[in-house]
Amino acid sequence: MSQPIGLGCPQFHLAAYLENRPNMLNYPTLSEHIPLVPGEIQAIGQACGNGWRKVFNVYAKLLYTLDTSLFPYALSAPTWQTYREQYLLQQGSHTALLFSPPQLSVPDKHDQATPVIHLIMGRTYAKRLIAEGKLTAPMEWLDNEFAINTEHRVIICPYFDYRQLSNLKIARLAELMKRLVTETREGD
Secondary structure (H helix, E strand, C coil): CCCCEEEEECCCCCCEEEECCCCCCCHHCCCCEECCCCCHHHHHHHHCCCHHHHHHHHHHHHHHHCCCCHHHHHHHCHHHHHHHEEEEECCCCCEEECCCCCCCCCCCCCCCCCCCCCEEEEEEHHHHHHHHHCCCCCCCCCCCCCCCEECCCEEEEECCCCCCHHHHHHHHHHHHHHHHHHHHHCCC
């Protein structure tokens, strides 16, 4: 199995997948998974525009919407903005932003490691992955924007943008993520 390609903590528990990459430094040709350093998110936003700032903002807002008893991200910093700048996609954050297709495995009930939750940004990208055989887990479409596979802990959701993934939809995504964790635990 090849290594994931993207940004963030190599020991991630939450991976968000998107098709495009920041168009700066070595990101367009990146062939590995690297953690960001403090200030790098801000630098990407300044160099690559508002679309990338929105991706990072929505990712951080999502983490702050999650149930902290299951997802302790919000306990690390007083605000989502502080979390975004000081922790998101950095070493030890357990968060990743990946440009390679998801590598899925069924969580082993005897494995004590935290199983990964996979968030695929955008129906169009997800359908392309399915058509190319790069996402083979059967997805249950809940509506035109969200799909889920509980066994592999995959959710297809709107792209991380304020218009596509509004605060209301962020709350819905947080509930779906909670469902993945609680159903996995109940199955033990």
